[in-house]
Amino acid sequence: MQCEICGLETKYPKVIMVEGSRITVCSRCTSHGTLVGNYQKGPARVYRRSRYKREEQFDIAADYDKLIRDARGKHGWKQEELARKINETTSVVTHLEKGKLSPSKKLAEKLEKTLGIKLIEAVSDERVEVQQEKSGPVTLGDIVKIRKR
Ligand SMILES: [Zn+2]
Known part of the structure; x- marks a missing residue:
């Protein structure tokens, strides 16, 4: 392989993103x-893949773990109690509160209803696109897209 920047022959090429191009x-x-x-080698891997089905695309509050923890504390519930109320296992609640498990939309809705908090923010398609681009910082092109809205 030849480096596309300096032209040097390289045995172990790397892929970088520059302004959205690989x-x-x-x-x-x-x-x-x-x-x-x-x-x-082979087909490029797909990076822009939603974790959820299209109709399930949504933004979850970045501090959902804290929101859940705080709300549960206000209700005076143990993790087991909350787990029972939302029909999940205690370990699901533990993982949610540690920020290790991002809730599905269905689960987030249950949590919102049960705890009386707001976790979900509906997003437009364009903002979802930006959200899904996990491979690097937001590029100029992305910022332009956001500003258009
Ligand atoms: Zn190079």
């Missing part, structure tokens, strides 16, 4: 963009 480079040139990973 570029194959040598290890010295990875600093020109956001490192995606090692170059792999």
